[in-house]
Amino acid sequence: MEGIGEKRLEVSISKDELKAEITIRASQSPMDVTVTEQEVRQALEQSGITYGIIEQAIEQLCQSPQKYVNQPLLIAVGLPPVPGTDAKIEYPYEKKETDEHKPKELDDGRVDYYSLNTIANISKGQLIAQKIPATAGEAGMSVKGIKIPAKAGKEVTIKAGKNVVFNQDRTLLYAAIDGQVSFTDKDKVNVFPIYEVNGDVDFSVGNIDFIGNVIIRGSVPTGFRIKASGDIRVLGNVEGAELEAGGSIEIKSGIVAQEKGFVKAGRDVRTSFIQNGNVTAGNEIFVSQSIMFSNVRAGKNIFCNGAKGIIIGGTLQAGEQIVARVIGNSSSTPTVLEVGVKPELREELVQLKRQIQVAYENMRKTEQGLNVLSQILAANGELSPDKKALQVKLANTRLVLEKELKTHEARKKELEIELEGETPAKIEASTIMYPGIKLVFGNLVRFIKQEISRARFMVIQGEITTVTIV
Known part of the structure; x- marks a missing residue:
């Protein structure tokens, strides 16, 4: 800043030092203000501005200073850094x-x-x-001539x-x-050999446990087990069988499980329909026709938005979103949709609460035993050898339980905090959602009591909110 009689030139620099503005402050009439090029350059020099000076702006300021009395003028522009591209x-x-x-x-x-x-x-x-x-990117330059790293x-x-x-x-x-x-899990890239069955899985084939990819060119009936380190592809249907893959599972026809067996993939599951099934995927589940009365869990997304795209009954859990054309039916069949937290975290919390309950009960029994032994010691002045051994054993059990409870309680708190956090999760019915649906976003719950068309549900400002799909 430079004082010149009854006027001064005020220079301001942006926080990122990529822009500088100059303003004339004057007590006399703006029409009487004059500014020379030397005065402008001196003000810039005193503010440390050496790079990106706009010569045309200096000329404008000197020719028409009255326009810039109390009105800032951009006088210098730095060179912003160019960020590098991600690998x-x-x-x-x-x-x-x-x-x-x-x-x-x-x-x-x-x-x-x-x-x-x-x-x-x-x-x-x-x-x-x-x-x-x-890439490392390209460094920029501030108006003060200082290099800005990219x-x-x-x-x-x-x-x-x-x-x-x-x-x-x-x-x-x-x-x-x-x-x-x-x-497979955590995006590991593998090359697996292939085990191929040219027809249905039957007793001549038996259960399959293969370090590689498995292709079944027929169907998999109830009672059989297929386990693969890589992917499983079934060209027919899967009944109440057990399928487990480290990679993805594709079932061309569909799953008719009659509440038996399960389908579990480390990555994705793709099929035409799921009926009375138990399906789990570490990443995404794609169903083209329908999900009926099934328990379905995906680490990220469940998509049932093909030509039919119907979800009726059962419980569906997804870490990010559940998308279908039609959810529920006119009979208000109870259906639970949970999003916002990875399903395994919710399941872990349920199991953890059970473990904590058991540990507290064991701790109560241990304390009760130690108290009885303390009363015997107070009454007799000593304990028999077998009771001394029991006292030592119970004391050690108490230490183990205390450590176990401390670990469980800490993990429980972590999970509850994660469940409370708002996520960009959504549930979408692109055609219609019927009554009888229970929506769960973390710890938030909403029951659908009337038909809603073209609805998208998200958490906005702490509430489950409906947004109409245009």
């Missing part, structure tokens, strides 16, 4: 998306979402993952699973065997 992983084995890889439309207008083979066949030595490095892009790492090999700098990942690519 990413590309999968060269995947074919580019073209029309031939889109779901096929059948003659009757239905769409076959299962005509795509999402399990990729690859050969030994083939490149399956490539890391594109993060924010570097975030790094990622290729997570190698089984039967894959890295190059020396771990930026390229190759298949070590012929097989199929499978993504």
Whole structure:
């Protein structure tokens, strides 16, 4: 700032030092104010401004100073830093998306979402993952001529699973065997061999436990078990069987479980319908037709928004969102939809509360035993050898229970805090939602008591709010 008679030039610099403005402060009439180029440059110099000075602005200020009395004028602009790009992983084995890889439309207008083979066949030595490095970005410059460092892009790492090999700098990942690519827990990239059954699973095939991918070209009846380290693909239907995959599970026809067995995938589950089933996915569940009277849990999303897209009855839990065309029916069949927290956290809290209850009951019995022994000691002055041994045992049990309770209570508090937090979760019925639906967002609950069309439910300002889908 520079004092000049009855006027002064006031320079202000933005907090990020990427912009400076100059204002004339004057006590006399604005029409009597004059400003020279030397005065402007001196004011800038005194404020430390050396970079990005706008020469045209100086000229404007000197030619028409009366316009800028108490009116700021942009006088210098810095160079903002350019942030670096995040590293990413590309999968060269995947074919580019073209029309031939889109779901096929059948003659009757239905769409076959299962005509795509999402399990990729690859050969030994083939490149399956490539890391594109993060960039450092470009530094900027403040109006004071000080270098502004750029924010570097975030790094990622290729997570190698089984039967894959890295190059020396771990930026390229190759298949070590012929097989199929499978993504398992925590996005590990694997190549697994294939076990294929050319028909239904029956007693000539038996239960399957395979370190790789399993393809069943028929159906899986009630009572059979299939376990795979990679993916499971069933071209028929699945009844009350037990299917467990470290990767994804695809069932072309559907699941008719009669409340028996389960389907559990570390990554995704895709099927046409689920009826009286128990289905769990670490990531997402895609159902094209209907979910009826089933228990369905997904770490992220449940989508049932195909041509029919109906959810009726049962309990559905998703970490982020549940989306369907129609939810419930005109009979108001009870249906529970829970979102906002990963279902495993909610289940963990339930189990934890049970464990805490048992531990407190055991602690009560332990304290009761120690009190009896203390009374015997007070009355007799000593304890028999067997009662001394019991006293030591009970004292040790108490220490173990105290430690266990402390750990459980701490974890319980963590889970309850996470359950209380608002999340960008949503439940959506793009056509209609009927009465009888219970919506749960963390610890918030809402019961639907009337038909609602084209509804999206979200938590806004601590309440479950309805937003109409346009």
